[in-house]
Amino acid sequence: AQTVTQSQPEMSVQEAETVTLSCTYDTSESDYYLFWYKQPPSRQMILVIRQEAYKQQNATENRFSVNFQKAAKSFSLKISDSQLGDAAMYFCAYRSATPGNSGGSNYKLTFGKGTLLTVNP
Amino acid sequence: EAQVTQNPRYLITVTGKKLTVTCSQNMNHEYMSWYRQDPGLGLRQIYYSMNVEVTDKGDVPEGYKVSRKEKRNFPLILESPSPNQTSLYFCASSFDGTGSSGANVLTFGAGSRLTVL
Numbered sequence: 001a002q003t004v005t006q007s008q009p010e011m012s013v014q015e016a017e018t019v020t021l022s023c024t025y026d027t028s029e030s031d032y033y034l035f036w037y038k039q040p041p042s043r044q045m046i047l048v049i050r051q052e053a054y055k056q057q058n059a060t061e062n063r064f065s066v067n068f069q070k071a072a073k074s075f076s077l078k079i080s081d082s083q084l085g086d087a088a089m090y091f092c093a094y095r096s097a098t099p100g101n102s103g104g105s106n107y108k109l110t111f112g113k114g115t116l117l118t119v120n121p
Numbered sequence: 122e123a124q125v126t127q128n129p130r131y132l133i134t135v136t137g138k139k140l141t142v143t144c145s146q147n148m149n150h151e152y153m154s155w156y157r158q159d160p161g162l163g164l165r166q167i168y169y170s171m172n173v174e175v176t177d178k179g180d181v182p183e184g185y186k187v188s189r190k191e192k193r194n195f196p197l198i199l200e201s202p203s204p205n206q207t208s209l210y211f212c213a214s215s216f217d218g219t220g221s222s223g224a225n226v227l228t229f230g231a232g233s234r235l236t237v238l
Contacts, residue, residue, distance in 0.1 A: 045229035108166040
């Protein structure tokens with residue numbers, strides 16, 4: 001079974017600075033997808049960025065970018081020019097690209113425990 | 122607006138009183154699933170559905186039932202709720218589990234906070 005580990009329970013950053021959140025995962029698969037979701041105090045789960053494992057190029061979405069190291073099974077999120085609205089819980093998640101033996105069991109998102117990001121003004 | 126809608130958003134109930142949390146999506150997604158979020162345990166999958174009339178257990182299915190009679194709806198049923206089912210519940214959907222261009226991205230509902238006394 002796949003596992004996702006976020007080793008930083010909490011992080012803080014000054015407004016306008018850059019912060020990197022760490023994520024490692026364990027899998028024997030070669031084809032999969034990785035995601036970062038943001039959960040603000042409203043509890044809504046919001047997609048921040050996604051990465052296909054077959055793509056070597058790191059994904060970027062405005063101020064958010066990832067450092068995807070497939071061999072090391074590492075998927076960190078970099079937030080540049082941090083804003084107060086970035087304060088939230090951030091979850092790293094893994095999703096298989098193959099259905100599994102029971103026709104879909106592998107399609108679940110496996111989440112890390114989350115990193116709580118505080119942005120200081 | 123493309124979205125996943127859950128109801129109720131908040132519910133306090135008592136042990137043993139059957140309840141249903143509804144989930145509806147307007148994106149013609151084939152894949153739907155339910156998660157529960159608990160402090161220290163993260164999000165865990167309860168049930169999922171690959172399409173109409175196709176459902177299967179996730180990691181923590183005990184005490185829950187689901188049905189998928191229509192493509193857009195995927196209700197979560199607690200036949201006899203117990204206090205250990207107090208949690209934050211999320212419904213999520215995607216086109217399927219594979220593919221590119223976002224077909225594999227799960228869209229989440231706003232969450233349903235359930236308290237069982």
